[in-house]
Amino acid sequence: MLKYPPDAWDAKGQLRLPLSYWLILLLQARSWVLFVLAGASRQQASAMLALFYPDPGDLWVGLIWGIPAAIGFLLSGWRQRFPRIWRGWRWVLAAALLASFIHQCFAASQDMALVTPWMILTGIADLLALVWLLLDRRLRDCFNPRFNHAE
Numbered sequence: 001m002l003k004y005p006p007d008a009w010d011a012k013g014q015l016r017l018p019l020s021y022w023l024i025l026l027l028q029a030r031s032w033v034l035f036v037l038a039g040a041s042r043q044q045a046s047a048m049l050a051l052f053y054p055d056p057g058d059l060w061v062g063l064i065w066g067i068p069a070a071i072g073f074l075l076s077g078w079r080q081r082f083p084r085i086w087r088g089w090r091w092v093l094a095a096a097l098l099a100s101f102i103h104q105c106f107a108a109s110q111d112m113a114l115v116t117p118w119m120i121l122t123g124i125a126d127l128l129a130l131v132w133l134l135l136d137r138r139l140r141d142c143f144n145p146r147f148n149h150a151e
Contacts, residue, residue: 004138004141008138012080013148014079014080014147014148015138015141015142015147015148016142017076017142018136018138018139018142020132020136020139021076021139021142023129024069024093024097024129024132024133025069025072025073025093026069027069027122027125027126027129028066028068028069028072028093028096028097028100028126028129029066029069029070029073030066030122031053031059031062031063031065031066032063032066032069032070034048034049034052034053034059035049035059035063052118054116058107061103065096065099065100065103067096068089068092068093068095068096069093069096071089072089072092072093075089079148080148083145083148086143086148087143087144087145089143090133090139090140090143093133094130094133094134097126097127097129097130097133098130100126101123101126101127101130104119104122104126105123107119108123
């Protein structure tokens with residue numbers, strides 16, 4: 001009996017990545033997305049960045065935490081060519097989410113005046129994304145080589 005229905009597979013014989021994977025990557029790369037949006041709106045770029053990142057150093061830290069997600073976007077199309085890297089990338093993403101959450105908690109404990117609703121929401125979202133990445137069966141199977149074989 002099949003574990004997943006036929007429409008869960010792509011033409012290459014790989015298990016399709018669920019929407020939750022892409023949402024986790026977008027959450028992790030949120031600083032990159034905001035940076036690109038700010039660059040697109042040149043007149044309000046500094047105001048937009050200051051709204052989400054009152055301390056400019058936090059933007060740079062966010063860009064660093066988003067690097068694994070950016071690489072995850074690229075690797076998702078190359079799962080068959082780099083199976084060992086792909087298999088371990090789930091743990092890289094989980095470690096980046098955990099590090100981001102710990103960094104936000106540490107920053108909040110240092111200066112409560114810098115805590116914004118944005119920081120609280122993204123911290124909670126990071127924690128939920130980490131739990132989802134580790135516990136969701138479909139997402140876990142997408143990183144399993146048995147479900148990413150060539151036809």
